[in-house]
Amino acid sequence: MWPGDESFGLFTEGDSLYAAMQAAIRAAEREVVLESYIFADDEVGRALADVLAERARSGIDVRVHLDAAGSLFWASRDLDRFLRDSGVTLRWFHRWHWSRPLRYNQRNHRKLLVVDRRQAFLGGFNIHRENSRRHYGERRWRDTHVAMTGDLATQAQAAFEALWQRCLWRALPQAHSSSAVVLPNKTADCAHRLRCVFAAMFASAQHHIELTTPYFVPDGWTQQALGQAAERGVSVRLLVPRKSDVAPIRWIARRIYARLQCRGVRVFGYHTRLLHAKTVTIDGDWVSVGTANLDYRSLFVNHELNLCARNRTLASALTTQFETDLADAEEFTTTWPRQRTMARVLAPVAWAARRWL
Incomplete structure (x- = not known):
């Protein structure tokens, strides 16, 4: 942890993160709350489940909120039963029901652990072996x-409680510091708060914007903010997967990249591993780390949670990681090979369905 009014620690390896989370849970004295989009019944998930179960059996209040769609093919009835039988209060967010099919599209995409309201972990890591060097x-x-x-x-605890209690539009506690805040994308004063914050951050940039996201299908307002930043001389660099694992996003993304490149944005395709990080740094000063992708689903549909902070130490660490990632990436040129006919035909369809991707 780096010292300060709010201490930060940065994790880019799953094994070290999971070890730190387990240690924090073992040290819990009163309460543990966790929410995750994916909680797999594998080596990583079982190890964390064992620690959660042990603390619940010892009398600690342990609550776990998992997304039904996200964990559909990863979790199991055995894992569900094990947690409940151990005293963990487990809740599934928006399980499928024929009477309310549309709500299944809105998901709890957040990945958050809070221990005793004193220590929190937030970001893009799900709970599964795919994030572990040891197992994967x-x-x-x-x-x-x-x-x-x-x-x-x-603040992170309050955000958990708001979704757990289904009081989504109540006002969250005011931050004591003006330099850092934990922000849900749906707040009492704005139904798409993160979109507004990102646009404001891009508009305020004077020198650099470094953005990493696995899915980049932003709305027109966000595209405009990035393009305008590049046109006024800001160095805007976007790191995305070289080839998205979601086909419709591949069909759409090329057009968006080309449009931004024409305005001066540089786009890099990461090719070494599956890219899943969601980070922003502005001028080596402002940062955002969390669960939100730069796409319609994260900005307008899902429940997301991001740290937005003004902290040069954290910004420096994220910039260093960004440069490291660029060494495993290739810059996309403005001259693209012609898309296959099927991709050109389906791209407008995918754009129309962007809220469902």
Whole structure:
């Protein structure tokens, strides 16, 4: 942890993150809350489940909120039963029901752990072996998480409670510091808060914008903010997967990249591993780390949670990681090979369905 009013720790390897999370849970004295989009019944998930179960059996209040769609093919009834039988309060977010089919599209995409309202972990890492070098090897997913203490942990707990209690539009506690805040994308004063914050951050940039996201299908307002930043001389660099694992996003993305490149944005395709990190740095000063992708689903549909902070130490660490990632990436040129006919035909369809991707 780096010292300060709110201490931060940065994780880019799953094994070290999971070890830190387990250690924090073992040290819990009163309460543990966790939410995750994916909680797999594998080596990583079982190890964390064992620690959660042990603390629940010892009398600690342990609550776990998992997304039904995200964990559909990863979790199991055995894992569900084990947690409940151990005293863990487990809740599934938006299980499928024929009477309310549309709500299944809105998902809890957040990955958050808060222990005793004093320590929190937030970012892109799901709970599965694909993030572990020990269990998955060199092809493990590339992701980023941040650990926080102090007032930010209290804010993270409040965000968990709001979704757990289904009081989504109540006002969250005010931050004591003006330099850092934990932000859900749906707040009492704005239904798409993160989109507004990102646009404001891009508009305020004077020198550099470094953005990493696995899925880049932003709305027109966000595209405009990035393009305008590049046109006024800001160095805007975007790191995305060289080839998205979601075919419709591949069909759409090329057009968006080309449009931004014409305005001066540089786009790099990461090719070594599956890219899953979601980070932003502005002028080596402002940062955002969290669960939100730069796409319609994260900005307008899902429940997301991001740390937005003004912290040069954290920004420096993220910039260093960004440069490291660029060494495993290739810059996309403005001259693209012609798309296959099917991709050209389906791209407008995919754009129309962008809220469902």
